[in-house]
Amino acid sequence: MPHRFRHLLAIEPLTSEQITFLLDQAKPFQEFQRYPLKKLATLRGKTVALAFFENSTRTRISFSTAASRLGADQMNLQAESSSLKKGESLSDTVRTLEAMKPDAIVIRHSASGAAEFISTRVDVPVINAGDGTHEHPTQALLDALTIRDRVGALDNCNITIIGDILHSRVARSNIHLLSKFGARITLCGPAMWLPRELDSLAPGIRRLPRLEEALEGADVVMALRIQQERLHEPSLSADEYILRYQLTPARLRLANPSAIVLHPGPMIRGLEIDPAVADSLQSCILEQVTNGLAIRMAILFELIAGSAEPQEQSKESPHASH
Amino acid sequence: MRIIEKRQLMSADEIRRTLERLAHEIVEKSGGAKDLALIGVRRRGIPLAERLAKSIRASSKAEIPVGTLDITLYRDDLSTVAPQPVVQSSEIPFPVDDRDLLLVDDVLYTGRTVRAAMNGLFDLGRPRRIRLCVLIDRGHRELPVEASFIGRAVETTDAEIIEVRLNEIDHEERVMVMDRVD
Numbered sequence: 001m002p003h004r005f006r007h008l009l010a011i012e013p014l015t016s017e018q019i020t021f022l023l024d025q026a027k028p029f030q031e032f033q034r035y036p037l038k039k040l041a042t043l044r045g046k047t048v049a050l051a052f053f054e055n056s057t058r059t060r061i062s063f064s065t066a067a068s069r070l071g072a073d074q075m076n077l078q079a080e081s082s083s084l085k086k087g088e089s090l091s092d093t094v095r096t097l098e099a100m101k102p103d104a105i106v107i108r109h110s111a112s113g114a115a116e117f118i119s120t121r122v123d124v125p126v127i128n129a130g131d132g133t134h135e136h137p138t139q140a141l142l143d144a145l146t147i148r149d150r151v152g153a154l155d156n157c158n159i160t161i162i163g164d165i166l167h168s169r170v171a172r173s174n175i176h177l178l179s180k181f182g183a184r185i186t187l188c189g190p191a192m193w194l195p196r197e198l199d200s201l202a203p204g205i206r207r208l209p210r211l212e213e214a215l216e217g218a219d220v221v222m223a224l225r226i227q228q229e230r231l232h233e234p235s236l237s238a239d240e241y242i243l244r245y246q247l248t249p250a251r252l253r254l255a256n257p258s259a260i261v262l263h264p265g266p267m268i269r270g271l272e273i274d275p276a277v278a279d280s281l282q283s284c285i286l287e288q289v290t291n292g293l294a295i296r297m298a299i300l301f302e303l304i305a306g307s308a309e310p311q312e313q314s315k316e317s318p319h320a321s322h
Numbered sequence: 323m324r325i326i327e328k329r330q331l332m333s334a335d336e337i338r339r340t341l342e343r344l345a346h347e348i349v350e351k352s353g354g355a356k357d358l359a360l361i362g363v364r365r366r367g368i369p370l371a372e373r374l375a376k377s378i379r380a381s382s383k384a385e386i387p388v389g390t391l392d393i394t395l396y397r398d399d400l401s402t403v404a405p406q407p408v409v410q411s412s413e414i415p416f417p418v419d420d421r422d423l424l425l426v427d428d429v430l431y432t433g434r435t436v437r438a439a440m441n442g443l444f445d446l447g448r449p450r451r452i453r454l455c456v457l458i459d460r461g462h463r464e465l466p467v468e469a470s471f472i473g474r475a476v477e478t479t480d481a482e483i484i485e486v487r488l489n490e491i492d493h494e495e496r497v498m499v500m501d502r503v504d
Contacts, residue, residue, distance in 0.1 A: 004406050028392065028411045039443045042395045070395075298409070305407050307398045 005302055007126045010113045010135040011176040022298060023145050028300075029294035030145075032069070043072035046304050049102035051077045051094065051118075052129070053109040058265055059129050059138075062289070063106045066296035074306070075084060075102055076184065090114065098122040103304050107131075112169075125303040133167050138299065139264055140173035142292040143222070146284050149291075150260050151219050152182035160214050160255070162186065162245060163224030163272060164193045170264045171224060175201045188214035190236050211245050218255040222262040223247045226272045236270065248274040260284045266321055308322060325483065325500050331458070331476060334495035337488075340473040341370070342385040344455060345377035347471055352422065355384045357450065359416060362390050363427040363439050369490035370457060371426040389414030391425075396438035418447035424471075430456040433467030458497060460484050 011019070032038065048067040052060050058063075060078075067074050075097065090109070097105065097158075104125045107115050112132030119126040130136040144154060151157050159178055165171045165187050178185055179202030186206045187194055194207045208214040217222065226241060252261065261283045269275045277283060332340070352358050355378070360372030369499040375386045378488050400407075425439050436454055443449060455471035460478045476499070478484065483500040 025409055028395075028409045031411060035445050035449060038444075040395050041441070042397075042400070301395070301409065302407070 001068060005125075005306060007115075007119045007128075007301065008137055008299055009119060009126065009128045011137045011140050011173045011180075012089075012135070012258070014177075014180075016180045019141070019144070019180065022141060022295070022302070023148060025298040025302060026141075026145055026291070026295040029297040030291065032297070033293060038069050039071065041066070042301060043067070043070040043103075043304055046072045046103040047075060047101070048072050048300060048304075049075040049097050049100075049105045050076070051097060051105055051109075053077075053090070053107070053108045054130065056108055056130070058289070059108065059292075061273040062292045063127075063129060063278055063296050063300075066293055066300055069293075070297055070300055072103070072300070075100060090117070092303055094122060098124060103220050103307075104300060116211055126300060127303065130169055133169050133172070135173045135176075136169040136175050136264075138292065138296055139170050140177040141299075142288055143174055143262055143264075144177055145291045145295055146262060146288050147260070150284055151258075154178060154183055156183075157219040158184045158186070158217050158256075159220040159222060160188055160218040161224065162188045162211065162247065163221045163226055165224070166193045166195060167200060167227070168224050171222075172201070174222065175205070179203070179205075186214050186218070192235065192240070197293055211247075211251060212254055212299075215254040218259050219248065220260055220262060221252065221255055222264075223267070223272045225264065225267060228268075242271060245281060246272060246274055247277050249276050249280070252277055252280075258282075262288060265289070279313045324503050326503055328482065328499045328501045329414060330496055330498050331484070332474065332497035337457070337473075337495055337497065338503075340457065341373055342377055344471050344473055345374050345381065348374065348377075348424065348455065349378055349382050349384070351470070355382070355386060357420065357422045358384075358405065358424065359421050360389045360424050360426055361414065361439070362388060363425055363435065363444070364391070364393055364494045365491060366428040366486055366488055367391075367426045369488050370428060374426060374455070387416050389416065391439055391442050392437060393442055395437040396441040398434055398438065414446060418443060418449050418474075420448070423449045423452045425452060425454045426456075427454070428457045428488075429484050430454070430459045430467070430469050430472075431462055433463045433465035436467045437465050457486060458484055 012016035050063055064074060102124060104244060106127045106129050107118055108129035109131050114131045115126055128137055148154055161171050175185055186208060188208050191209055199205055232273035261277055263285050267273050270283055349355055360371040360375055362368035371388050375388045378384055378386050391412045394407055394409045394411040440452060453470040458468045459469055459472045459475045481502050485498045485500050487494045487496050489495050
């Protein structure tokens with residue numbers, strides 16, 4: 001099988017076939033979320049370490065629920081109570097975790113490259129839940145799943161991403177993923193958040209400072225969270241951002257009539273997104289959350305079940321079975 | 323280690339006649355086929371279930387719903403799955419509660435697949451009853467599982483493998499006994 005996954009660190013090195021495989025694997029888990037009894041014993045006896053060195057509620061709960069529904073146990077590490085505050089190095093913290101023998105480590109960290117760093121120092125599958133401004137692979141996968149379900153094939157879609165692209169690992173992972181399928185990507189936001197270097201991420205990327213222009217023809221509109229800290233710069237106040245870049249119903253009408261709205265969350269109603277848009281029929285924000293659960297279950301299953309050593313002469317081998 | 327064919331167990335014709343006989347037996351022993359539904363297990367159970375439903379429809383005019391079940395997530399040992407497991411969708415487009423379910427698979431061996439299939443069904447609801455129909459029962463049960471409808475019972479050794487080939491999946495139609503040789 002060509003799809004052997006040891007870690008999930010980034011979207012960039014993956015092929016479109018590998019990505020399609022993961023999205024297809026998420027489908028049974030999407031159905032699973034509708035079962036009356038949402039508990040499997042598939043990963044019973046396995047432990048997933050959740051090492052969140054950066055604050056996160058939604059991603060952490062999503063991975064935690066995914067692990068639970070697969071029947072796995074968890075080790076929880078959270079930033080506030082972390083030993084890092086006491087001066088322990090990242091490497092040592094993770095080695096300590098590893099010594100407790102988890103079957104996978106999910107890591108979120110504020111330093112770009114942290115997930116890969118960890119993967120070279122531990123002998124366990126590592127899943128990147130967001131590293132600095134680098135990548136957030138599971139977010140891009142759940143976004144792609146949502147787009148595929150609601151809009152259609154990924155190669156035939158126009159996506160507009162709005163906001164602080166420069167500092168967004170969500171944007172980066174999405175750009176890598178969608179460009180592998182030939183989607184047409186338009187980036188929009190204040191010029192200082194849309195540097196020229198972004199052009200090199202994928203061929204044919206457009207950078208447009210005017211939202212109205214950027215929305216024309218869009219099938220997918222993705223609004224990124226605006227970090228309040230970055231709005232106190234003299235050149236861009238919150239009011240000005242709202243005036244020029246808030247996704248309002250009127251602006252959304254400039255996109256295709258069947259366009260969907262995505263947001264990685266948590267959203268700030270009234271800042272990057274108008275509440276009417278967030279709650280509209282075109283908004284897939286809640287679907288993203290459900291799909292996030294499905295894709296994370298698929299990934300945990302693939303990485304943990306896929307790393308189990310197949311037995312010799314097993315009665316249940318693919319040939320014999322039953 | 324290689325796998326070679328030892329002998330043929332069933333020809334295409336024999337498979338067809340066996341399935342027809344099974345279809346009749348199922349109708350006979352299902353008290354009017356009320357609430358009866360077939361669930362094809364994993365790969366080859368699916369075309370077998372579909373053929374049985376078709377046969378039942380032709381002979382008794384009863385329309386029996388067919389669902390499909392992937393048991394990858396319910397196996398009792400991850401290491402017995404292929405190196406990179408592929409999960410597929412299960413599709414059971416009818417409620418399971420109070421249903422008279424008939425699991426259909428090609429070969430019954432240790433019984434672990436059936437145990438996993440039952441786990442999968444219980445996740446969906448509470449069936450009134452679950453029975454099992456298999457094309458081949460090769461013995462060597464490791465769990466207390468039995469089939470109500472058996473195409474053919476065969477004595478086998480642990481070294482042997484029963485290989486079922488069906489047109490829908492393998493583009494040929496026969497059942498063979500295979501041997502593992504070094």
